[in-house]
Amino acid sequence: EADIYQTPRYLVIGTGKKITLECSQTMGHDKMYWYQQDPGMELHLIHYSYGVNSTEKGDLSSESTVSRIRTEHFPLTLESARPSHTSQYLCASSEQGLAQYFGPGTRLLVL
Amino acid sequence: KNEVEQSPQNLTAQEGEFITINCSYSVGISALHWLQQHPGGGIVSLFMLSSGKKKHGRLIATINIQEKHSSLHITASHPRDSAVYICALADMYSGGGADGLTFGKGTHLIIQP
Numbered sequence: 001e002a003d004i005y006q007t008p009r010y011l012v013i014g015t016g017k018k019i020t021l022e023c024s025q026t027m028g029h030d031k032m033y034w035y036q037q038d039p040g041m042e043l044h045l046i047h048y049s050y051g052v053n054s055t056e057k058g059d060l061s062s063e064s065t066v067s068r069i070r071t072e073h074f075p076l077t078l079e080s081a082r083p084s085h086t087s088q089y090l091c092a093s094s095e096q097g098l099a100q101y102f103g104p105g106t107r108l109l110v111l
Numbered sequence: 112k113n114e115v116e117q118s119p120q121n122l123t124a125q126e127g128e129f130i131t132i133n134c135s136y137s138v139g140i141s142a143l144h145w146l147q148q149h150p151g152g153g154i155v156s157l158f159m160l161s162s163g164k165k166k167h168g169r170l171i172a173t174i175n176i177q178e179k180h181s182s183l184h185i186t187a188s189h190p191r192d193s194a195v196y197i198c199a200l201a202d203m204y205s206g207g208g209a210d211g212l213t214f215g216k217g218t219h220l221i222i223q224p
Contacts, residue, residue, distance in 0.1 A: 033211045037152075042197070045211035058211055088152050099144065100212065102154035 003027055006091050006103035013081055014111050021076045021106045023091030032074040033100065035090040036060060043090065049074055081110045113138040113200050117215035125223055130185040132218045134198030137179065142201040144212060145172050145183045147194045154197075157183070188222045195219050 003026040013019055025032065034047040035058075045058030049068040063085070064078050074093075078085055091103040114137040124130060134143070145157040158165050158172040160181065165172050169188075174181040185192055199212040 035211070042214040042216045043199075043212075044214070048211050059213075090152075090154060092154075099156045099159040101156065102146075104151075104153040107152065 004091065004093055004101050004103040006089075006106050008106060009104060010107045010109075012109045012111065015080075015082055017081050019078050019081055019108070021089055021091075021108070023074045023076070023103055024072050025074075025093040025101070025103075026072060027093060027101065028071065029093035029095050029101075030071065031094045031096070032068065033092045033094075034058070034064075034066060034074070034076050035092065036062065037088045037090060037105075039088075047076065081108075083110045086110050113140065113202060113213050115198055115200055115213055115215040117198050117218050119218060120216065121219045121221075123221045123223065124188060126189060128188050128222075130188050130192070130220065130222075132183045132196050132198075132220070134181045134183075134215055135179060136198075136200055138202075139176075139179075140200045140202060143174055143181050144199040144201070145181075146197040146199055148197060148217070149194050157196075185220075190222045190224050193221050 005024050007022045030051040032049045035043040036046050037043045044060035046060050046062040047066040049055050055066050064076050066076050088105050088107050090105045092100040094100040116135045118133045142161045144159050147155045160174045169186045171184040195217040197217045198215040
């Protein structure tokens with residue numbers, strides 16, 4: 001059983017608000033990832049981290065930012081939410097060369 | 112960049128039928144993942160393959176590295192198998208998931224009672 005958590009699960013927020021999506025894992029994995037998935041579309045990598053103080057941008061350009069101050073925690077922040085940010089955001093973690101474990105996702109709606 | 116093709120895009124079958132979902136890719140990989148996504152959005156990792164065949168319950172995954180092709184089979188399908196099945200690739204040059212996965216568009220499977 002994977003132990004990776006995301007909060008909130010659902011978020012409806014107005015344009016211009018700052019939001020932080022939380023992701024935590026208790027497996028001690030060094031690698032963590034954020035994926036974005038628009039309805040009916042495939043997932044795209046937006047951020048990843050090899051470990052503490054390591055963050056990299058993924059294949060899909062995103063206005064969000066991430067931080068990795070602790071191994072278990074990989075939050076994603078949008079400084080000023082816009083309707084174009086409406087999507088599902090999925091967090092995952094893995095050890096080198098092993099399967100990725102996915103969190104339950106956060107569904108974001110920006111009005 | 113690796114191109115991932117899944118087929119079929121949509122599949123509706125009757126309970127008990129044998130299901131096959133296919134995944135083809137264009138560039139060498141270090142591993143291939145099969146994922147299951149339910150309507151609620153959560154993703155479960157079913158298999159990670161780098162060669163041969165794996166079996167878990169009624170699910171079987173195979174991969175042919177030379178042909179750059181993988182299949183996911185479901186035996187004795189059940190309505191609870193209804194979900195989106197996604198093929199995802201770990202690039203050969205980035206060390207098995209180091210830089211995240213490349214995803215197929217998914218196969219929408221519906222199993223009718």
